[in-house]
Amino acid sequence: DTGVSQNPRHKITKRGQNVTFRCDPISEHNRLYWYRQTLGQGPEFLTYFQNEAQLEKSRLLSDRFSAERPKGSFSTLEIQRTEQGDSAMYLCASSPFGRAAYEQYFGPGTRLTVT
Amino acid sequence: DQQVKQNSPSLSVQEGRISILNCDYTNSMFDYFLWYKKYPAEGPTFLISISSIKDKNEDGRFTVFLNKSAKHLSLHIVPSQPGDSAVYFCAARAITQGGSEKLVFGKGTKLTVNP
Secondary structure, three states: OOOOEEEOOEEEEOOOOOEEEEEEOOOOOOEEEEEEEOOOOOOEEEEEEEOOEEEEEOOOOOOOEEEEOHHHOOEEEEEOOOOHHHOEEEEEEEEOOOOOOOOOEEOOOEEEEEO | OOOEEOOOOEEEEEOOOOEEEEEEEOOOOOOEEEEEEEOOOOOOEEEEEEEOOOOEEEEOOEEEEEEOOOOEEEEEEOOOOHHHOEEEEEEEEEEOOOOOEEEEEOOOEEEEEEO
16 A cells, blocks of 8 residues: 555646646445635535546536546646746645545645646 | 644744643534644554543553533643654544544644753
C-alpha cells in the first residue's frame, strides 16, 4: 500500500492551454474524490466517483472541467482552456469500500499555475 | 457561505503545553467531524474523527470534543511537540442531494509548537 499518488506534482501552463492530471488511489479503494485548494482556503469538493461512475459534481466544476475514472482504477481531471483563476492545488482522495467515506486518504496534490 | 469555520488562522504554543484548536459549524445535518493535519508539500493526513452522537473521542495525545448545541468542536493536543507544527483542518461530512458523501473543510489553523 503506497498511498494515493498524483502526477504531475507541479504544472505550469499558459492561459488557454489544456492540462490533465492523474490520480492513482490506494488499491481496492472504490471511492475517489477530487478537491481544489486555493491559498488560505481549505480543500473544496469538486467531484466524486464510486468505482467508474461519477456520482456527484460540484457547481465549482465548470464545463471546462472533466473527470474520468475508467475501469474504476486511476482517475484523470482535465481542464480545458485554462484561466488564471484555475491556479490552485488539486487534491485527490480515496476511501475504501465498506467503510464510512469520511475517512478519506489524500494524495500530495498537483499544483497548477496558469500564467 | 462558509459552513465550517476556523476563526484562528494561527496558534503558537510551547512544547509540552496544550494546544487547543477550535472549529464552528453551521449545518446541523453534518454527522461526522474530522481533523486533518497538513505539512507543506503534502496532502492532508487524517488525524481523528468524532460522530455527531458522541461528545468526546480520544486517540493518544489527541482528543476531539464536540458541543452539538453550540455547533462547536475543538482538538486538544497534549503534550504538544515540535513535530505537531502543521496546518490543521477541521472538516465535516455532508450528504449531498444525490446521496453522495463529501467533506466540507474549514480554512485551517497553522499551529507552531516552539521548542
